[in-house]
Amino acid sequence: MSTKREDPDLEFLRYCSDEDLRPLALHLAYGDDNTPRAAASLDTNPHFAKDAANLGAHWADLADELQRFGGDTLANLARGGEGVYYREILRDVGKACKAPCNESWHAMQQEGEILQTIIQRAFKNMNHDEQQAFAKNVSDGLKDATPEQRAALIKAMGVKDLKGITPALASAIVQTGIRAGGFLSYQILLIGLNAVSRALVGRGLQFAANTAAARTLGIFLGPIGWIITASLTVPMITGPAYRVTIPAVVQIAGLRRKIFNHDAF
Amino acid sequence: MDILHFLDFSKIDPEVAAKLASGAARVVNGAARCTESGEVLQHLPFKAVRLGESASLLPLGQKISASLGVASGAALAVSTVAVMGTIIACTVYLARKLDRLQQKIDVIERELQGQNMLFYADKITGYFGALESLRELMLDPETANENADLIVHKLAMVGALRCELYSFSDNLPHMAAQVTPHHQSLAVDFVLETVNLLPKGVYLETAAAYRIGRIRLGDTIREASRKKHTRTLEQLRRWANDSVKAIANGDPRAVRISEHREAIRNVLDSEENTLLLTLSA
Numbered sequence: 001m002s003t004k005r006e007d008p009d010l011e012f013l014r015y016c017s018d019e020d021l022r023p024l025a026l027h028l029a030y031g032d033d034n035t036p037r038a039a040a041s042l043d044t045n046p047h048f049a050k051d052a053a054n055l056g057a058h059w060a061d062l063a064d065e066l067q068r069f070g071g072d073t074l075a076n077l078a079r080g081g082e083g084v085y086y087r088e089i090l091r092d093v094g095k096a097c098k099a100p101c102n103e104s105w106h107a108m109q110q111e112g113e114i115l116q117t118i119i120q121r122a123f124k125n126m127n128h129d130e131q132q133a134f135a136k137n138v139s140d141g142l143k144d145a146t147p148e149q150r151a152a153l154i155k156a157m158g159v160k161d162l163k164g165i166t167p168a169l170a171s172a173i174v175q176t177g178i179r180a181g182g183f184l185s186y187q188i189l190l191i192g193l194n195a196v197s198r199a200l201v202g203r204g205l206q207f208a209a210n211t212a213a214a215r216t217l218g219i220f221l222g223p224i225g226w227i228i229t230a231s232l233t234v235p236m237i238t239g240p241a242y243r244v245t246i247p248a249v250v251q252i253a254g255l256r257r258k259i260f261n262h263d264a265f
Numbered sequence: 266m267d268i269l270h271f272l273d274f275s276k277i278d279p280e281v282a283a284k285l286a287s288g289a290a291r292v293v294n295g296a297a298r299c300t301e302s303g304e305v306l307q308h309l310p311f312k313a314v315r316l317g318e319s320a321s322l323l324p325l326g327q328k329i330s331a332s333l334g335v336a337s338g339a340a341l342a343v344s345t346v347a348v349m350g351t352i353i354a355c356t357v358y359l360a361r362k363l364d365r366l367q368q369k370i371d372v373i374e375r376e377l378q379g380q381n382m383l384f385y386a387d388k389i390t391g392y393f394g395a396l397e398s399l400r401e402l403m404l405d406p407e408t409a410n411e412n413a414d415l416i417v418h419k420l421a422m423v424g425a426l427r428c429e430l431y432s433f434s435d436n437l438p439h440m441a442a443q444v445t446p447h448h449q450s451l452a453v454d455f456v457l458e459t460v461n462l463l464p465k466g467v468y469l470e471t472a473a474a475y476r477i478g479r480i481r482l483g484d485t486i487r488e489a490s491r492k493k494h495t496r497t498l499e500q501l502r503r504w505a506n507d508s509v510k511a512i513a514n515g516d517p518r519a520v521r522i523s524e525h526r527e528a529i530r531n532v533l534d535s536e537e538n539t540l541l542l543t544l545s546a
Contacts, residue, residue: 012513014523107515259513263506264526265533
């Protein structure tokens with residue numbers, strides 16, 4: 001199975017587990033109030049159902065759906081029902097978020113810039129207490145990091161150690177970690193999302209185990225997604241469905257980093 | 266349907282079975298021997314069994330072992346290896362596999378003319394061709410005894426080809442990246458088939474050495490090959506993981522291995538190959 005428009009930037013989805021794909025599938029099919037999205041076709045897709053147990057087999061349907069959400073409805077019709085390449089979605093989302101964009105960057109790099117911008121924006125929109133909570137949560141999250149991860153972060157940050165983390169330093173750590181890529185990126189992304197989640201919503205991602213954290217990464221598509229999308233004051237225009245595509249890009253960025261940082265075999 | 270004679274582990278002396286379980290004894294060439302001294306503790310009887318149809322070697326080995334009354338433990342593992350080894354040596358199992366491999370090589374030769382993959386295909390054909398002639402010589406114990414000198418000669422030749430093949434096999438997966446995307450699936454399929462077949466060849470070599478009483482030679486072939494195979498699997502594992510990561514990174518040159526995921530896992534985690542490269546029977 002492949003996408004209608006073969007998209008090398010989304011092909012990695014076929015390596016994601018059912019559990020990993022579920023938040024993305026639900027996000028694409030259902031709105032915030034849990035009613036089917038008017039523009040969604042997944043719900044009527046014979047391959048897909050809300051409780052589809054074998055989402056991994058239908059990764060291409062999810063990719064197709066996202067491609068369609070990324071394109072203008074009329075233009076999609078003109079393309080015979082096909083949407084746009086993920087690269088185009090990234091460019092649109094990057095511009096909407098006012099993140100640095102570069103056509104020559106590969107998907108992971110462009111997603112990293114978008115993630116950094118979103119988390120930075122969320123941090124700036126926090127009040128003093130929320131920023132303190134954010135710093136504490138980043139500090140707590142780093143306690144679970146391996147010595148190698150801490151050493152890599154210290155090196156990337158150019159600091160002596162990771163003690164006494166201030167809000168500014170916490171924000172810098174998350175930015176640096178995401179930018180660093182590699183194995184640090186996924187962990188730091190989870191720590192960053194967790195810290196934003198705790199600071200703004202009062203409950204965090206569960207870090208009992210990486211798998212648990214990965215499972216709840218989907219929370220970014222829920223309350224966190226709404227807050228951040230709102231904070232971005234993106235105009236709800238009829239073109240690319242930012243309310244769908246921005247959280248979807250964040251989710252895909254997280255999934256991509258998970259696949260990139262784990263051995264499949 | 267073939268009727269084959271398998272070692273009957275249900276007739277093994279309980280004392281010998283205990284030694285087998287503790288590692289104090291091992292089975293070589295159909296006889297339980299003291300691991301230290303090589304002294305024969307018991308010659309195991311054979312039992313005729315009608316060979317059923319089964320696509321896979323390991324399930325067939327386990328099924329026949331169970332039908333022989335071998336319940337569990339070390340005896341079951343050795344019995345399973347013995348059954349698998351007998352099937353490899355005495356049936357068209359290997360010939361069928363080689364036919365399949367040869368079909369792939371034919372396609373590769375047709376499709377990938379002038380590419381490096383052809384060079385590897387040539388090496389693989391050489392090894393398995395020599396192995397087939399070794400199999401013919403060792404099939405009948407009397408023929409093997411009469412032609413021990415020929416078997417030694419063949420073993421030296423096959424061993425050299427195997428070493429050459431293993432030294433190349435680390436690079437085999439990377440060959441897939443050098444062919445056009447259109448042919449990558451074919452190349453990956455060929456690599457997996459080859460790596461999966463190598464332990465069967467090693468088992469035959471080992472069994473041939475045992476058959477003419479060259480027990481240490483057989484042990485050396487198996488142990489050296491086990492180490493090389495482990496290294497080859499590690500290379501294969503790394504290549505497969507890197508391929509997935511390259512896909513995640515959106516690298517357009519990444520080898521698409523998704524349709525081979527199950528086959529890659531089967532080769533990497535093959536219990537049947539581990540047994541064939543670990544136990545003698």
